[in-house]
Amino acid sequence: MHVIFAKPESLTDRTTHYCPGCTHGVIHRLVAESLDELGLRERTVGIAPVGCAVLAYHYFNTDFQEAAHGRAAAMATGSKRVRPDLILFTYQGDGDLASIGMGETIHACNRGEKITTIFVNNAIYGMTGGQMAPTTMPGQITTTTPFGRDVNDCGHPLRVAEILSEIRTPGYIARVAVHTPRHIIEAKRCIKQAFRYQAEGRCYSLVECLSTCPTNWGLTPEEAGQWLEENMIPYYPLGVKRTPEETAGG
Amino acid sequence: MAKKLMKGNEAIGEAAIRAGCLNYFAYPITPQSEVAEYLSRRLPEVGGVFLQGESEIAVSYMLFGAAASGARVFTSSSSPGISLMGEGMSYIAGAQLPVVFVNIVRGGPGLGGILPAQSDYFQATKGGGHGDYHLLVLAPQGVQEAVDLMIDAFPLAEKYTNPVLVIGDGMIGQMMEPVEFPDPETIPPPLPRPWATTGLKNRHQNLIRSLFLNPDELEYNNQHIRAKCDAMERDEVRYESYRTDGRMDILIAAYGTMARICKTAVDMLREDGVKAGLVRPITLYPFPMREVHEAATMAGEVLVVELSTGQMVEDVDHAVRGACDVHFFGKTGGNIPPPEDVAAEARRVLGARTGRRAGRKG
Secondary structure (H helix, E strand, O other): OOOOOOOOOOEOOOOOOOOOOOOHHHHHHHHHHHHHHHOOHHHEEEEEOOOHHHHHHHOEOOEEEEOOOOOHHHHHHHHHHHOOOOEEEEEEEHHHHHHHOHHHHHHHHHHOOOOEEEEEEOOOEOOOOOEOOOOOOOOOOEOOEOOOOOHHHHOOOOOHHHHHHOOOOOEEEEEEEOOOHHHHHHHHHHHHHHHHHHHOOOOEEEEEEEOOOHHHHOOOHHHHHHHHHHHHHHHOOOEEEEOOOOOOOO | OOOEEEEHHHHHHHHHHHOOOOEEEEOOOOOOHHHHHHHHHHHHHOOOEEEEOOOHHHHHHHHHHHHHOOOOOEEEEOHHHHHHHHHHHHHHHHHOOOOEEEEEEEOOOOOOOOOEOOOOHHHHHHOOOOOOOOOEEEOOOOHHHHHHHHHHHHHHHHHHOOOEEEEEEHHHHHOEEEEOOOOHHHOOOOOOOOOOOOOOOOOOOOEEOOOOOOHHHHHHHHHHHHHHHHHHHHHOOOEEEEOOOOOEEEEEEOOHHHHHHHHHHHHHHHHOOOOEEEEEEOEEEOOOHHHHHHHHHOEEEEEEEEOOOOOHHHHHHHHHOOOOEEEEEEOOOOOOOOHHHHHHHHHHHHHHOOOOOOEOOO
16 A cells, blocks of 8 residues: 555644644644655754643654743754754744744844744734734734724734844745645745755744634634635735845845 | 962853853843853854843743753843843743853842842842742852852752852952862763753653643642752752851851951951851852851851841841841942941940841841
8 A cells, every 4th residue: 555645753643732723733734744854853853832832842753842932032042052953943823922022033033043933823812812912913803902903002913024024134034824725835835945944054944824713713714714815814925035045125 | 270360250251161161141231241251252262152142031041942952051140130031040940951040249129230239149049030949059259269169050050950040249240369270170071961852863752841731740840849959958058167166256147258258357356355257158049057057056146247138137047046136237239348347237236235136237
C-alpha cells in the first residue's frame, strides 16, 4: 500500500484542545510539514505563547519552552544567540504578540534575530473568552467592546506585517490566510520559506496568519471563513511584504 | 596571580568571564552601566555573546532562553531595572533555570536616586516576582568579595537550578580596589544540563515551563523548589563574625559596604572600652538565622544598621527571637553614615537601654 497522506513527524499524536472550526490545527500542521520537509525537527526549539496556543508544546514533536505573555521573541533571542545552530520559532496570537509583546517583536525584527515567528491573527483574545485585541476590526463586537470597537476610543487595528515591513533590517514578512484550501497552500509556501531563510542563517522571519475564531466570533466555521474573507482580508491585505533581498524604506 | 586595581563594576564583568560565563544580556542603568560597557569590549575578545536588550523585561527573557538552551548566562542592573526583571525572575525560578543576576542597588522607591542604597533587601530576599520561590542572594562587602561571589554564583545557580542574585550597592560598583582573580583551574566546569532545549535528536522532547494547570503537578513543582530552599538553608549559609568573642555589650548587624563601616565603628567602640562586635550576613537568603541568634545571646543589645529605613532588621529580629532587644539605625537617599555616627548610635542605645524592640530610628 502506498501512503499518500500521513501525520507529520513534527506533530505528536495528542488530540488538541482547540475549539471545533478553529484554524490553529491547520497552522500547526503547516509548521510541522515545513520542519519535516526541511529536515529541521531535531534541532528545532519552539516557544509557546500565553493564549490559545499555550499548550502547543503538547502537539509539536520538538523541544519547547513556554513563555510569559508576550515574551516569546526575547526568549527565542536568548536561545538563538547562545546556540546559533538551533532553529527557533515562536507561535503567538494577536494579544500576545501585537499587544503585550509588541516591543519584543519589533526589536527582535529590528536586530535581525535569526528566528521565525508564526503570528496567528484572529482579531480577538480567544483563551480569555473573546475580549478586544489590537487587531479587532472596527465595529467588531467583543466581550470588552459590547457596542463594537470604537476606533476613536481604542484606535484602529494594528497591521503588524506592514509595521514590521517598515524596518530596514533585512527580513521576511508575509501575511497569509488559512480559511480555504487555496489560501492554505499559499500559507504553507510562506511558512516553509520563513523557516528556509532561518535555516540558511539569512534573516528574521514572520508569517502573519489570518485565522478564524468561530467560538468567540459567534459564527459557524463556515460563516467565520466568510467573515474573514469579507472583513479581514480587505483591511489586512495578503501577500509577501518583505524579502531579505529588498530593503525597506529606501 | 597578581592583584589588579579595578572598578567594582568592571571587576564583576571580568569575574563572570573568569567563572566561565560568556553570555551577557543587559539594559543600561546607573550606577552599573560600566558592567555592560566593559563586557561589550571584552566578550567579543573571548568569543562570547554580548547583547544590549530593548528593556529589562526583554533581557530577563533572553536570560531565560539562553539558560533554557544550556548556556551559562548573567545580567546586571540596578533597582528599577531589577523591578522590571522581577517577572522574568519568577518564570526562571518556576522553570528552575540557573541564571545569575547582579543588582547594584540605588535608592528607591520609584526612580529614587542614583546613589548607594540597601533598600532592595525585601525585593531580593522575599520576592521580586510572584509565586513561591527564593533567589539565593549573595552580598559582597567590597570589590574582591564581589569577584569571589561572582565566581561562586554560577556553580550555585547550577547546583540548585535556581536564580542567584549578587547584590551590592553603588559603592561596590563605583569604587576601585585591588582585586585578584582565581586560578582558572579552580573554576568548576558547568554541570551537565540534560534538561536543556537543544533539539531532541535521539531523545524525547525537553520542555522548559512554569505552567502546570494540574494542581498536583503545580504543587509538586512548588514543593520541589521549596525542598531546594531547605537545602540552601541547610548548606549554603555564609556570614562573617567580627570581634564577637565573649560577652558583648552590643552586637551590630550589617551587610555589604555598610558592614565595613560598622567594623570601623566596632573598633572605635572597643577602643573606648565598649564590648562591641559585628555579624555580617553574606548570604541574605539563606539568612544566617542560627548564627545571628547565637551571637545575640552573647550580647546585651543588637543594633541593625542599614542604608534603608529598616528591612534586614525584620530578619534579625526574627533570628534573635527575643534573646535581647533589637534596635535599628538607617540612612537613605544615598546618605552614608560615617563610623562615628554608628558608634554614637551604639552608645546612645547602651545609654538609653529603653527596652524598645525593633524600633525605627534614623
